[in-house]
Amino acid sequence: DVKVTQSSRYLVKRTGEKVFLECVQDMDHENMFWYRQDPGLGLRLIYFSYDVKMKEKGDIPEGYSVSREKKERFSLILESASTNQTSMYLCASSLDSRSSYNEQFFGPGTRLTVL
Amino acid sequence: GDSVTQMEGPVTLSEEAFLTINCTYTATGYPSLFWYVQYPGEGLQLLLKATKADDKGSNKGFEATYRKETTSFHLEKGSVQVSDSAVYFCALSRGSNYKLTFGKGTLLTVNP
Numbered sequence: 001d002v003k004v005t006q007s008s009r010y011l012v013k014r015t016g017e018k019v020f021l022e023c024v025q026d027m028d029h030e031n032m033f034w035y036r037q038d039p040g041l042g043l044r045l046i047y048f049s050y051d052v053k054m055k056e057k058g059d060i061p062e063g064y065s066v067s068r069e070k071k072e073r074f075s076l077i078l079e080s081a082s083t084n085q086t087s088m089y090l091c092a093s094s095l096d097s098r099s100s101y102n103e104q105f106f107g108p109g110t111r112l113t114v115l
Numbered sequence: 116g117d118s119v120t121q122m123e124g125p126v127t128l129s130e131e132a133f134l135t136i137n138c139t140y141t142a143t144g145y146p147s148l149f150w151y152v153q154y155p156g157e158g159l160q161l162l163l164k165a166t167k168a169d170d171k172g173s174n175k176g177f178e179a180t181y182r183k184e185t186t187s188f189h190l191e192k193g194s195v196q197v198s199d200s201a202v203y204f205c206a207l208s209r210g211s212n213y214k215l216t217f218g219k220g221t222l223l224t225v226n227p
Contacts, residue, residue, distance in 0.1 A: 004158070042204065042219035043159075058214075090158055103149070104215055106158035 003027070004107035006091050011112045019078040021110050023091030030095060032074035033104065034058075034066065037088040049074055081114045088112075117142040121205045121218035128195055128225050136190040136221050138179075138205035146207040148172075148181055148188040149215070153202040162203070195225045
């Protein structure tokens, strides 16, 4: 089974702190994604990566950056956390970037609260 | 751009009731369509999929048929169980674009 793990289930940070969310997948997938999930808004794509050291902005990249130094690991960075970044963050991975059938496998999520 | 619209919840049903969650999409070309489910406290997992018109995806008693003429992919189940209580997301993926576009999700609660 594909396994996507996220470093924390719950995280509480203060405004202005630098926050790192880590995601690891164990199936040699090419693509990795970071979403945030908010009530009434569904899932919104923040950033994705289709290869090591490659990244592309999603729909809401402002206030976030990412890092992918190894194929299995994709990090989301909040340079200076703000209260409007309080949310559930979901990481996902998928195998093949050239197919329209792109099942994504999700981690359990990190619920981040910024005080 | 691409978009997915699904019926707003919450939806509350009694056990063994019939379930329909409507989903329509806007996209050029021929997208692939998906239903994902999120159980309480967990990430999303793929429930079923369809990759071309008239395909029927099915899993765990759930079904959805890809209707290109009505741009729809409605989720149905004949007899829901308490364990089906979850949030359901409709999504699409188009061509070589590996992005998924999600609907806003529908919360289903099934009471015994």
